[in-house]
Amino acid sequence: MRCPFCRRDNDRVIDSRASQDGAAIRRRRECLGCGRRYTTYERPEEATIKVVKRDGSRAPFEREKIQRGLERACWKRSISTRQIEATVTAIENDVFQSFETEITSAELGKLVLEHLRELDQVAFVRFASVYRKFNDARDFFEELRPMLENHPRKAPR
Structure with a gap:
């Protein structure tokens, strides 16, 4: 020194x-x-993880982008800011524990979808529609099919 x-x-x-x-x-x-x-x-050196986008370009991982995406997906749903913040933290922790230097946008999207599926099914479908670039109602149906098969609706009383 x-x-x-x-x-x-x-x-x-x-x-x-x-x-x-x-x-x-x-x-x-x-x-x-x-x-x-x-x-x-x-101080410990901050780990910098790059997100490899579909076009091959790289951008730094930004927690704020994940949070904005979740907030859009959860718009007008009964999900608190605290729940969104906890989900963002869980996603961020998974990224830093599982990846050292880079993560593809596809892997990051799958990670977000896994966490959103547990948080709210409607928010999950909203996010999936943008992430997976749904073109028509059939794409929505194909995404919903596994959820509907695993969680049959209760008969009305």
Whole structure:
């Protein structure tokens, strides 16, 4: 570490302690050249995951884009902001646990659909219609068929 005062690369660490709720380490250093003291912070490097789009271009993974997509899919549904936020966090955690550097937009879309299926079936179909580029009612029906077969409607009383 170079001294910010004399620019020499010769120092010693006087004190180290956790900082920012354990997200960083604060180090108090003393330059062995000029004798002045200064503070440095050590943080883990943020993992950057790129989303590989259909056209082959790459863009950084953005939590906000996932959240906006879920909010559109859940528009006028009885789903709270807290539920959407929890779903976005779960998707983000899955991405960072399962992928190191890149994820395709197709894989990301499937992940979002898995979480939306558990959250709300109507929101799931809305998102799927955009993600899978439905062209007509038959596409909707084909997407709904597995859900309808697994969850038959209860007979009215």
